[in-house]
Amino acid sequence: MNNCENIFALSSGHGKAGVAVIRISGSNLIALFERIINKNAHTPRHAYYTNLKDDSGDLIDQCIAIYFGAPHSFTGEDVIEIHSHGAPAVINKIFEFLRAHNCRMAECGEFSKRAFFNNKMDLTDADGLIALLDAQTDKQRQSALKSFTGHDSKIYNNWRNQMIEISAYAAAILDYDEDDLPKNIDIKIKDKTKILLNELQDAIAGYRGTRALRNGFNIVLVGETNVGKSSIFNKLVGSNRAIVSDIAGTTRDVVSQQIDIDGYLVNLSDTAGIRESNDTIEKIGIERTYNEIKTADLIIHVYSDIPTEINNDEITVINKSDLLKTRNLKNVIYTSAKTNDGFDKLMATIRDKMHTLMGGAESRVAINERTHELLLDAINELNNAITKSENNYDIFAEHVRRASDAIGKILGIITTSEIADATFSKLCLGK
Ligand SMILES: Nc1nc2c(ncn2[C@@H]2O[C@H](COP(=O)(O)OP(=O)(O)O)[C@@H](O)[C@H]2O)c(=O)[nH]1
Ligand SMILES: [Mg+2]
Structure with a gap:
């Protein structure tokens, strides 16, 4: 890597914005900085208000410019920040100006890479x-x-x-x-x-906990067709994201939605109901259900009558409780997507499982x-x-x-x- 090259990039987001931040890093940026602020001297870490002009003297924009002298900067090199108006035309004009002043566009992650090579940060x-x-x-x-x-x-x-x-x-x-x-x-x-x-x-x-904390806690709704998985999914995400119908085999692909529960990221997935099927597409959907199960942190197994077996690692839900006369099974949650019955308990149980896995991970490496x-x-x-x-x-x-x-x-x-x-x-x- 050539450390002597001056690099620049838009550090703020793309698209229309009030202010854009353009960052430049290089081994000696004093002359460039003083050119930007139209002065012969400067104080590091001081915000200068400047009329930035191109080399023919035309005004590019009114900006704020700050100089961070090496090694007291993000990259450990000299760094300049230009705060301009956020219009794409202004940003492009400043890029043009920087190219004319011996700078090039940075590659992805190049600022951080320089920080790494200058011992400003390690890989963790x-x-x-x-x-x-x-x-x-x-x-x-x-x-x-x-x-x-x-x-x-x-x-x-x-x-x-x-x-x-x-x-x-x-x-x-x-x-x-x-x-x-x-x-x-x-x-x-x-x-x-x-x-x-x-x-x-x-x-x-x-590892599982820290991964879930970083990438999201994967909850997968599984069960036979027509038991109400998609209805429960929609209730949990708070919108009619998945199609609900009384036609068995309606959900044929995995439908996922990210939700925030207590500040944790949750990836909730609705899946194709598991049954024997001759439909090619439905079979692919069922295959995908099995793939989702493999990466699940929590499975919500939905039934609409008495479960064949209860797996204590899963949450067992008996849905359509509005149609049931008796509810005497232990270790199951009775819900009704129709009347909202049982959803408080379902949410509390999800929270419990989530906090158990991820709460401990927060203090870990x-x-x-x-x-x-x-x-x-x-x-x-x-x-x-x-x-x-x-x-x-x-x-x-x-x-x-x-x-x-x-x-x-x-x-x-x-x-x-x-x-x-x-x-x-x-x-x-x-x-
Ligand atoms: N009575 C009643 N019907 C429900 C309930 N939940 C879902 N349904 C109905 O059951 C059918 C299948 O629901 P759906 O969510 O598509 O089931 P999925 O195939 O498991 O995704 C639809 O007609 C729903 O309206 C419920 O709690 N009570
Ligand atoms: Mg469905």
Whole structure:
């Protein structure tokens, strides 16, 4: 990567807006900044009101411009922010001006990538930033912000430092006299490794919860045709999103809607009723129902009469309670999409299950697909160190060192440019 290039991007949203923020980053932007503010001197972090003119002296717009000198900026380089009026024509004209002044349009995530290479953030912070920019609900915002402001980075760095220390002591056992080493160091490092292994295993046990917190809690409505799944779905999302009809097999595709429950993002899906069918399209729909079930965090199994079996991992609902004479089953919720009966209880039960899975995840280290794999690698190596090294401390040291490498990759301390590229390309232009 060429750090000397000056890059720019629209950092605010696209479309008509009152104000647009254009950000520029580069290794030396003082001359450009003073050209923008029409002055021969400047104070960093000071908002200048300026009539920005192009090189033929025509006014482009009245703007605010701020200069952040390296390293005290988002990227760690010199950064200029131009706050202009938000019209696309103004933005294009400013882009033209910047191109004429030795700047080029940034690639996706290039600002963050520069911040990463200038040690302004590590990869777990970048993961947090990606999640923050995607946050739709308050809980997503809180969780992402925690990662972005270094909560995860601190935990991973702490684990890695301990592993490096253990590995160094293990390697020293063969090289140094017993008297030169701390007493019982062999026992101490094994104990420490076991504690670390437990901590990592505990973190990975929270993967489902942290994933649901970040990407949404997947609730899937399943059951036979005509039991009222689509009617319940519509009640829960608060609109007539899914088609309701007394014709069996009406819902033939998965209908999904995102809703916010207590600040948590929930992906609610209505599915095709499960039955034997010769209809090609309905069969595809039923296949999709099974796929949804695989990724579900919670299944609401809907019946309209006595259930064949009750699975305690699911919420069992008996709908059309308005048509029932008796309701004596335990561990089921009786609802009526017609009279609204039972919906308070259904919502309370959903909330309960959701809080159980995600509430605990809020204090944990965030894990995504990338970090999940690496965390598993680290666990595997620590496990090998404990169970497979048979008092050979060189082998023990090597396994723990590999575990520390896996954590180093999570942080991006040990990285190939592909890993960094994959992370930063998820960030949109201007970040
Ligand atoms: N009486 C009564 N009818 C219902 C209730 N819920 C749904 N229905 C009716 O049952 C039929 C099938 O409903 P639908 O939601 O399409 O079922 P799905 O096939 O499981 O999605 C429709 O005619 C609905 O109006 C209910 O609670 N009581
Ligand atoms: Mg339906």
